[in-house]
Amino acid sequence: xxxxxxxxxxxxxxxxxxxxxxxxxxxxxxxxxxxxxxxxxxxxxxxxxxxxxxxxxxxxxxxxxxxxxxxxxxxxxxxxxxxxxxxxxxxxxxxxxxxxxxxxxxxxxxxxxxxxxxxxxxxxxxxxxxxxxxxxxxxxxxxxxxxxxxxxxxxxxxxxxxxxxxxxxxxxxxxxxxxxxxxxxxxxxxxxxxxxxxxxxxxxxxxxxxxxxxxxxxxxxxxxxxxxxxxxxxxxxxxxxxxxxxxxxxxxxxxxxxxxxxxxxxxxxxxxxxxxxxxxxx
Numbered sequence: 197x198x199x200x201x202x203x204x205x206x207x208x209x210x211x212x213x214x215x216x217x218x219x220x221x222x223x224x225x226x227x228x229x230x231x232x233x234x235x236x237x238x239x240x241x242x243x244x245x246x247x248x249x250x251x252x253x254x255x256x257x258x259x260x261x262x263x264x265x266x267x268x269x270x271x272x273x274x275x276x277x278x279x280x281x282x283x284x285x286x287x288x289x290x291x292x293x294x295x296x297x298x299x300x301x302x303x304x305x306x307x308x309x310x311x312x313x314x315x316x317x318x319x320x321x322x323x324x325x326x327x328x329x330x331x332x333x334x335x336x337x338x339x340x341x342x343x344x345x346x347x348x349x350x351x352x353x354x355x356x357x358x359x360x361x362x363x364x365x366x367x368x369x370x371x372x373x374x375x376x377x378x379x380x381x382x383x384x385x386x387x388x389x390x391x392x393x394x395x396x397x398x399x400x401x402x403x404x405x406x407x408x409x410x411x412x413x414x415x416x417x418x419x420x421x422x423x424x425x426x427x428x429x430x431x432x433x434x435x436x437x438x439x440x441x442x443x444x445x446x447x448x449x450x451x452x453x454x455x456x457x458x459x460x461x462x463x464x465x466x467x468x469x470x471x472x473x474x475x476x477x478x
Contacts, residue, residue, distance in 0.1 A: 228243050
């Protein structure tokens with residue numbers, strides 16, 4: 197029998213989750229195997245999570261909460277745990293993103309992270325073969341939960357037309373990703389424009405960037421480099437990026453024209469035809 201690893205709950209959100217899981221399980225007079233049987237997993241998995249050797253998923257936390265009657269205690273910890281798995285330089289941005297009331301983004305090469313399918317995100321994040329790919333994908337999916345909030349932020353996305361053609365993960369993944377973008381066609385809080393190739397030289401040639409607005413905090417301009425992020429609350433930086441974004445919106449196709457282009461690329465390049473409401477036909 198292996199020695200129980202003692203955790204310092206203050207060491208990290210993952211350690212805190214493991215310590216809480218153990219505390220709640222023991223309070224219910226269950227061993228790891230018994231709890232595993234209740235929530236349809238192995239006792240070994242329970243042990244790995246309790247010792248911070250494995251990152252819990254949201255479904256796992258929700259099943260444990262239901263089994264132990266915790267009132268959602270563990271599920272509420274999941275966002276913190278998954279955010280801690282993000283690269284350190286990105287964690288600050290993820291925290292700001294979760295508080296923003298208005299997010300505007302220009303993307304040169306990829307679909308915006310909050311609008312990526314799980315398969316597309318896995319292909320993007322797996323390009324560098326990270327060891328913790330599952331955790332990174334789970335963290336990205338968790339970030340997207342802000343779109344389901346009652347007070348979801350308004351999100352305005354300008355995508356280069358190149359995003360529609362850069363085949364990430366293969367044809368099926370791209371087909372699903374473009375269909376996913378079309379699914380927001382009727383969503384009032386998500387607006388998508390495509391900057392066409394015909395726009396030529398444009399205000400976004402220097403690269404992708406985001407603008408975050410808050411109810412009670414200064415606006416933030418954010419750019420990302422190789423393994424580094426650059427948030428700035430400098431009013432001049434924010435003003436310059438905001439002006440650049442205005443130019444990109446003006447040069448882009450309208451929201452409706454953009455949806456029509458996405459549907460056309462989906463049909464012609466990836467072999468599906470989109471219905472007017474954004475659904476697709478095989």
